[in-house]
Amino acid sequence: MSNFVGFREALSVPDLLELINKFPTKSSYYFLRWTHAVSGIRKEQPKETEFPMLEGQMFSHDFELRWKYKQQNNYELLLLSINGNHPDFELLGEDWLVQEHNAYIYPATETRFPKGFKTENVDVKQRYFIDKKTATVHFVALTTKK
Numbered sequence: 001m002s003n004f005v006g007f008r009e010a011l012s013v014p015d016l017l018e019l020i021n022k023f024p025t026k027s028s029y030y031f032l033r034w035t036h037a038v039s040g041i042r043k044e045q046p047k048e049t050e051f052p053m054l055e056g057q058m059f060s061h062d063f064e065l066r067w068k069y070k071q072q073n074n075y076e077l078l079l080l081s082i083n084g085n086h087p088d089f090e091l092l093g094e095d096w097l098v099q100e101h102n103a104y105i106y107p108a109t110e111t112r113f114p115k116g117f118k119t120e121n122v123d124v125k126q127r128y129f130i131d132k133k134t135a136t137v138h139f140v141a142l143t144t145k146k
Contacts, residue, residue, distance in 0.1 A: 003096040005129055005139065006089025008077040009070070013051045016067055016075050019088060020045060020058060023065060029122055029144065032056040040118040041105070057142065064127075064141035080129055080141040095132040100125055103142070 011019065025045060032039040032046055033054050046056060055068040063081040070076050079089050082098060103126045105119055123145040128137045 002082075002084045003098050003129065004079065004081045004083070004085050004089075005092045005096055006079045006081075006086055007092050008079075008089050010074045011067075011077060012074055013048055016077070017046070017048060019077070020065070022088070023058065023063065024060060025058075027144070028058050028060040029120060030056065030058050031142075041120050041122055041124075042118070043120055059142050059144065061144045061146050064143060078139070080127070080139050082127070093131060093138070097130040097132050099128040099130060100143075101128065102126075 008019075029041050029043060030039065030046060031041050032050065033056060035054060039056075045058075046053070052069055052073055055066065057067070058065045062083050063079060066078045066080075067075040068078075077089070078092075079086055085091065103124045105122070105124060125143055125145055127141040127143050129139040129141065130137050
């Protein structure tokens with residue numbers, strides 16, 4: 001498959017939740033952020049009652065989907081994928097090179113997070129999306145090891 005970076009604008013909460021269900025959720029994880037808290041890495045999909053949130057992400061081995069609050073309860077989305085085009089997203093850029101790097105999750109005892117946060121036991125890695133023309137890293141996706 002080919003690497004794909006795409007975006008979508010002004011998506012309502014129900015439409016965002018419907019779009020999330022179009023992605024394989026069995027092996028996916030979520031990380032949600034509010035002004036007062038973070039969810040930590042979890043397996044449960046976000047619920048409509050958890051909105052509005054500032055931003056969130058869904059990730060698996062093949063993709064990372066990010067959403068960010070824009071205005072009037074609408075969200076902007078970014079999809080970073082190694083599985084080619086997705087019909088619900090507009091192409092961003094043309095030719096992406098991907099590099100994979102190891103990543104590690106901080107333990108719950110890490111003092112830089114005074115309240116700490118719960119995390120599923122998941123092996124993560126980072127996937128760099130690099131513009132082939134400029135050799136610039138534009139996005140770093142959080143993904144899982146196979």
